[in-house]
Amino acid sequence: MPAMLEVEGLHSFYGRAHILHDVSFSVAAGAVLVLLGRNGAGKSTVLKSLIGLVRPARGLVRFGGQDVAGWAPQRIARAGIGYVPEERRIFTDLTVLENLEVGRQPAREGRPAWTPDALFALFPNLAEMRHRPGGQMSGGEQQMLTIARTLMGNPLLLLLDEPSEGLAPVIVEQMAAAILALKAQGVTVLLAEQNRHFAARVADRAVLIESGTVAWTGGLAALDDETAWPE
Numbered sequence: 001m002p003a004m005l006e007v008e009g010l011h012s013f014y015g016r017a018h019i020l021h022d023v024s025f026s027v028a029a030g031a032v033l034v035l036l037g038r039n040g041a042g043k044s045t046v047l048k049s050l051i052g053l054v055r056p057a058r059g060l061v062r063f064g065g066q067d068v069a070g071w072a073p074q075r076i077a078r079a080g081i082g083y084v085p086e087e088r089r090i091f092t093d094l095t096v097l098e099n100l101e102v103g104r105q106p107a108r109e110g111r112p113a114w115t116p117d118a119l120f121a122l123f124p125n126l127a128e129m130r131h132r133p134g135g136q137m138s139g140g141e142q143q144m145l146t147i148a149r150t151l152m153g154n155p156l157l158l159l160l161d162e163p164s165e166g167l168a169p170v171i172v173e174q175m176a177a178a179i180l181a182l183k184a185q186g187v188t189v190l191l192a193e194q195n196r197h198f199a200a201r202v203a204d205r206a207v208l209i210e211s212g213t214v215a216w217t218g219g220l221a222a223l224d225d226e227t228a229w230p231e
Helices: 045-050 075-078 098-100 118-124 141-150 169-184 197-204 220-224
Strands: 003-014 016-028 032-036 058-063 081-084 155-160 188-193 203-209 212-220
Touching: 003 045, 003 155, 003 188, 016 045, 016 188, 016 212, 032 045, 032 197, 045 075, 045 081, 045 188, 075 081, 081 141, 098 118, 098 141, 118 141, 118 169, 141 155, 141 169, 169 188, 169 197, 188 197
Parallel strands: 032 188, 032 203, 081 155, 155 188
Antiparallel strands: 003 016, 003 058, 203 212
16 A cells, blocks of 8 residues: 655754654554654654644655655645644634634535534534533543544544543544544554553554654554554
8 A cells, every 4th residue: 555654764853952863654644653752752742743833854755756854834734634733622612613714624525525414423422512611621622522523523543642641441442443533534544652552553564663753663563562652
């Protein structure tokens, strides 16, 4: 299967701090790839470098065959990469429907467009609170809303930063089911995650990040080996 995303020799800094060192990996179209690693390993910096919130110092980020490294975040989003930050960042004064409208982008050629009704089918919890302000929702419901709002941009590639963190087990299961449903619809997903069981439930392949470098890459079968997981 052709690659939707190819990352080659990525180096990123925060000020003078060298965070990412020669990071390389690829994500096949329609696949789910998980970035594993401890807190501070560099997983979130990888995602922020891909979406343009951190400008890579060196390296290539090929999306759909085009190098987007150094592009502004809004240009990358319009090209078809959606980003769900760890902090969620919903509009708390806006209702669920209004939050979804904020994320709307035109349909992409050859792909069905996401609509509120389609997203309510993906996240039934949101359907029951479509007129509720975001500030009156639980953390898990806000996480679902953030993903749904990003999908309103009709991304070809979805970046998820720690989607299961701090969520109740029942919500984590719903989140896993939603990611698998997205995969079934052809959405390519790259997520940063620490939850081993959640990652094994949704991912096809994994990349282990340690101290800003790629320490290991492999398929799901290798995830049974404890050495492939951070302690």
